[in-house]
Amino acid sequence: MPGKVVGVLVAEGDAVEKGAPLVILEAMKMEQTLTAPAAAEVIAVRCALGDIVDAGAVLVVLGEPTAGT
Structure with missing residues (x-):
């Protein structure tokens, strides 16, 4: 099911x-927050606010993953 990006919280x-x-x-009409599965560095953000x-x-x-996992 497609969704709309309503928040990009990392760079x-x-x-x-x-x-x-x-x-x-x-x-x-329901919001879902996607979370990091492990401590790591963000290499790329492939979406923008408003994207479907x-x-x-x-x-x-x-x-x-880094030592903080």
Whole structure:
């Protein structure tokens, strides 16, 4: 199901901890926050505020997990 990007909470080069919010999506009037699966550096952000994205789309690319996992 497609969703709309209503929040981009990180930028390229940011260091994030496990569970940190990355992107907020809205689908069917419900918001879902996508979180980091591990502590890592944000390598790329592949979405922007207002984008319509398909299920399974890669929105944020993270580097290798860091010691904070």
